[in-house]
Amino acid sequence: MIRAIVRNKENTLLLDIPFHRTGLCEQLASIGIWNPQGDIFIRDNEDEKISVKLYSDSYIGNHLIRIFDESDTLSGVNLAVNMVMDADESIKSELEQNLLYDQYDSVKELLTDIRDMSENIQQDRGMQL
Secondary structure (H helix, E strand, O other), X not given: OEEEEEEEOOEEEEEEEXXXXXXXXHHHHXXXXXXXXXXXXXXXXXXXXXXXXXXXXXXXXXXXXXXXXXXXXXXXXXXXXXXXXXXXXXXXXXXXXXXXXXXXXXXXXXXXXXXXXXXXXXXXXXXXX
16 A cells, blocks of 8 residues: 655665564564664655655555655554554545545544444444444
8 A cells, every 4th residue: 555665874775664563563673673663753854864755656556645745654653553453444435535535634533433433333233232
């Protein structure tokens, strides 16, 4: 859904997101990054020691990227993408429409909406039993 170009000086790593956390540690180490994923910020700045640029070939991915800013981390991006991809099928259509129409201004807003929609679905299913 989303890809990240991670640079550490002249070394570059291309990541598919979402990723498995333990595999990521090895990949980051291969380009000399030993920082935890929660300390790697989404910043595409040549002045930074580590830079991360996000891109996508899908409409949903591009709209999802729009909500991330320089205070978000690689692990936060991974969590958000995982939550979108793993969302219950009954809310996925509405969630994708909300993303396409830029209804979210932050990752927190997105995750809160996923949680709320998921809870509503669970409650509805409980009432039907």
